[in-house]
Amino acid sequence: MKFQDWEMLATLYETENITQAAERLFLSQPTLTSRLKNMENYYGVQLMNRKQRGITFTPEGEQLAQHAVRMLHEQRKIEEKLHNMKNQVAGTLRVGVSNFFALNKMPKLLRLFKQSYPDVEFQVVTGWSSEMHRLISNHDVHISFIKGDYAWNEQKDLLYEEEICIASPWEFQMEDLPTLPRIDYYTDEKMRSLVEHWWYNNYKQPPNINIQVNQVETCKEMVINGLGYAILANLVVRPHPELFIKPLYLPDGKPITRKTWMYYHEDTLELNIVKAFVQFIQTIDVKAL
Known part of the structure; x- marks a missing residue:
């Protein structure tokens, strides 16, 4: 079997959808279907079944996909080892990045790193921090940038800590929040739990959420346009001095904060490309970017 066939099968296994797999592999659906049929003929088994939304693997297909x-x-691994043997910083660096970090920090970091190491390519996956934690735990990426604290016994570097705050387009009193319109956004479970814990320690009634959006950046724009207040990390609204911002506090008077980390495995530092990138990040004031 060719490398491209393994790649096709692994992508189908991950997406469980022929359309999405074809798009990711830059293939037409007929081409992908034809290659899949050739693979089934080669092994003499049916690999998957089509359903209304996506596909399911047969037991034989499950084994082959794994x-x-x-x-x-x-x-x-062998490609990385060969690159490393050349004693050069080259190859592809695989990075998992939480959504906010991907939008606001990662492009600048990659550009600066590329200036010093032009032979490096990047494979970047973005999403919620919980997903980035899963990727680094499974060795699917070399490095993950993660908001919040997750179970981790390997190497990690604290990049910065930021306050969680109320951001509003108008002046407000904290005791009035339950009656004011709030804009909420989908986020990872740790952030949601943190905010909910603070809320119900301070208020008996639920928040008056009148707008729900998918991304924190959309939420911020709603706040800027006067549609309500939001609870989010300070760095999100720091560039907007026109907003009224108040930090959240714990019962002991300490501000509620959220940390951003760089997670990586000790053994991956044996790779020149990973070692160079980790050392590069350690010399940068990431919060100030």
Whole structure:
């Protein structure tokens, strides 16, 4: 089997959707379907079943797909080892990045790193911090940038700490928040739990949420346009002095904060590309970017 066939099967296994897999592999659906049929003929088994929304793998297909994932991991490891043997900082750095960090920090960091190491390419995956934690735990990425504290026994560097705050387009009193319109956004479970814990320690009634959006940046724009207040990290609204901002406090008077970390495995520092990037991040004031 060719490397491209393993890649195709692993992508189908991850997406469980022919359309999404074809888009990710830059193939037409007929081409992908034809290659899949050739693979089934080669092994003499049916690999998957189509359903109304996506596909399901047969037991035989499940075994072959898991083998494909292992093959890709091994291929990636040998490529990284060969690059490392050249004693050069080159190859592809795989990075997992939480959503806010991906939008506001990562492009600048990658540009600066690329200036020093032009032979490096990047494979960046973005999403909630919980997903980035899963990726680094499974060795699917070399490094993850994560908001919040997750179970981790390997290497991690604290990049910065930021306050959680109320951001409003108008002046307000904290005791009036339950009656004021609030804009909420989907976030990871740790952030949501932190905010809810603070709320119900201070108020008996639920918040008056009248707008729900998918992303924190959309939430911020709603606040800027006077549609309500929001509870979010200070760095999100720091560039907008026109907003009224008040930090959240714990019962002991300390501000509620959220940390942003760089997670990585000790053994990946044996790779020149990972070692160079980690050392680069350690010399940068990431919060100030």
